Amino acid sequence: MSKQNGPLSSSLKVKGSLPLLLNNCCVLPKTFRAMNFKSLHFLLSIITFFLFLSISTSDEDPSSSSAIISRFQQYLQINTVQPSPKYYEAADFIISQAKSLSLESRTIEFVAGKPLVLLKWPGSNPDLPSILLNSHTDVVPAEHHKWTHPPLGAHIDSHGNIYARGSQDMKCVGMQYLEAIRRLKESGFEPLRSVYLSFVPDEEIGGHGGAEKFAESDEFKKLNVAIVLDEGLPSPGESYRVFYGEKSPWWLVIKAVGAPGHGAKLYDNTALENLFKSIETVRRFRASQFDLIKSGLKTEGDVVSVNMVFLKSGTPSPTGFVMNLQPSEAEAGFDVRLPPTANPESLERRIAEEWAPASRNMTFEFKQKESIYNKFGKPALTAIDKSNPWWNLLEEAVRNANGKLANPEIFPASTDARYFRNLGLPAIGFSPVANTPILLHDHNEFLNQAEFLKGIEVYESIIKAYASYDDDKSTESFTDEL
Ligand SMILES: CSCC[C@H](NC(C)=O)C(=O)O
Ligand SMILES: [Zn+2]
Ligand SMILES: [Zn+2]
Numbered sequence: 001m002s003k004q005n006g007p008l009s010s011s012l013k014v015k016g017s018l019p020l021l022l023n024n025c026c027v028l029p030k031t032f033r034a035m036n037f038k039s040l041h042f043l044l045s046i047i048t049f050f051l052f053l054s055i056s057t058s059d060e061d062p063s064s065s066s067a068i069i070s071r072f073q074q075y076l077q078i079n080t081v082q083p084s085p086k087y088y089e090a091a092d093f094i095i096s097q098a099k100s101l102s103l104e105s106r107t108i109e110f111v112a113g114k115p116l117v118l119l120k121w122p123g124s125n126p127d128l129p130s131i132l133l134n135s136h137t138d139v140v141p142a143e144h145h146k147w148t149h150p151p152l153g154a155h156i157d158s159h160g161n162i163y164a165r166g167s168q169d170m171k172c173v174g175m176q177y178l179e180a181i182r183r184l185k186e187s188g189f190e191p192l193r194s195v196y197l198s199f200v201p202d203e204e205i206g207g208h209g210g211a212e213k214f215a216e217s218d219e220f221k222k223l224n225v226a227i228v229l230d231e232g233l234p235s236p237g238e239s240y241r242v243f244y245g246e247k248s249p250w251w252l253v254i255k256a257v258g259a260p261g262h263g264a265k266l267y268d269n270t271a272l273e274n275l276f277k278s279i280e281t282v283r284r285f286r287a288s289q290f291d292l293i294k295s296g297l298k299t300e301g302d303v304v305s306v307n308m309v310f311l312k313s314g315t316p317s318p319t320g321f322v323m324n325l326q327p328s329e330a331e332a333g334f335d336v337r338l339p340p341t342a343n344p345e346s347l348e349r350r351i352a353e354e355w356a357p358a359s360r361n362m363t364f365e366f367k368q369k370e371s372i373y374n375k376f377g378k379p380a381l382t383a384i385d386k387s388n389p390w391w392n393l394l395e396e397a398v399r400n401a402n403g404k405l406a407n408p409e410i411f412p413a414s415t416d417a418r419y420f421r422n423l424g425l426p427a428i429g430f431s432p433v434a435n436t437p438i439l440l441h442d443h444n445e446f447l448n449q450a451e452f453l454k455g456i457e458v459y460e461s462i463i464k465a466y467a468s469y470d471d472d473k474s475t476e477s478f479t480d481e482l
Pocket of ligand 2: 136169170
């Protein structure tokens with residue numbers, strides 16, 4: 001299930017080619033005479049190509065901005081798009097990075113074909129609980145033809161914006177962790193606590209084959225984790241958004257049945273009429289929640305969100321749908337998200353009584369229904385006051401890196417952090433990406449290279465503060481109720 005990773009073949013294989021090529025250049029005049037124009041041109045092209053490769057791969061300082069950006073581009077170019085991510089390519093890349101940083105690495109497959117790469121920077125005091133920096137390796141699909149630049153190209157435009165699926169969600173964060181560690185190592189910093197990095201599969205499809213199994217595993221218990229950092233969201237403004245909890249997904253399907261009949265006939269209780277009554281009710285509820293945000297009474301993280309994601313009905317025919325037949329069945333799917341402050345019992349009653357009432361012959365089922373509570377029966381929230389030293393350390397570390405945190409929020413969707421919070425562990429959602437439009441799962445997802453580099457400094461400050469934190473209280477087991 002778990003394997004220690006052995007040495008990988010070097011990616012700098014062209015390193016020794018330069019002296020050989022120079023030797024060749026010395027004999028060029030003799031060779032010129034023997035060659036026709038075509039073969040000379042060919043030879044010169046080869047020389048130029050290898051010279052370029054030698055310069056770009058061997059001589060570049062690995063800590064230079066261009067080398068850092070180039071590694072980020074390489075990671076973005078690996079096709080880890082759901083539903084067929086090339087996980088082993090991503091794992092090989094991460095392990096090669098770990099090797100260049102002298103980090104220990106292990107690959108664990110909780111589900112066959114879905115490797116989770118776990119890296120370790122050992123701390124000098126192994127008795128102290130550790131730090132876990134989590135990121136997922138998979139990305140959501142993209143509609144290639146609707147992008148300005150190919151979603152797996154990692155093209156950098158004239159403004160320094162890097163276009164790629166995963167540039168915000170969340171290959172940026174995975175690479176920023178690694179680059180921050182590179183900088184800390186170069187500065188001679190030695191961690192007191194061990195720092196782990198988990199690169200997990202399948203977050204975008206629920207995390208069941210990745211973080212969920214990891215959090216439940218004995219391997220995870222042995223890490224003795226004190227605090228988890230995971231993804232947040234980009235901030236359009238100057239301040240970094242930060243998340244101490246998240247909403248729980250309830251993926252709901254409502255089904256209506258009714259008497260079929262002629263498309264021209266007006267009668268009650270058709271399946272689609274029944275369904276539309278429900279859709280109207282759901283829309284009124286949605287509007288009431290949205291109004292609370294619009295009026296400033298509540299924030300996005302405080303309300304229940306509900307959005308219709310599919311509508312299914314009709315009688316198919318070879319040319320489309322039968323147009324003069326009212327169907328006997330119809331269904332609609334809703335993505336409902338509950339904040340940790342919601343009352344799940346009351347929402348479930350609302351669904352049964354108002355959204356899908358049996359009195360209208362309606363039924364409902366959940367494709368996904370996650371609890372808002374952790375395993376101790378409490379809302380899965382990370383403390384953001386003095387009781388949580390990791391929160392204070394984060395605030396201070398971001399400040400020390402000349403950054404500013406926005407007011408902490410509830411993440412409006414779901415992340416793998418929930419699996420760690422469910423254990424009672426503190427987990428903070430944070431992507432050090434400011435001044436950037438939120439383009440997760442959108443067309444033309446991009447991240448500016450300067451913003452990416454700035455985020456590395458922020459993590460450098462955070463990892464340094466976390467890995468140096470020496471306090472007796474933090475040695476308490478966090479698998480106990482907080
Ligand atoms: C419910 S698991 C799917 C996870 C996904 N996360 C994000 C950040 O988009 C979501 O909230 O839909
Ligand atoms: Zn993500
Ligand atoms: Zn995502």
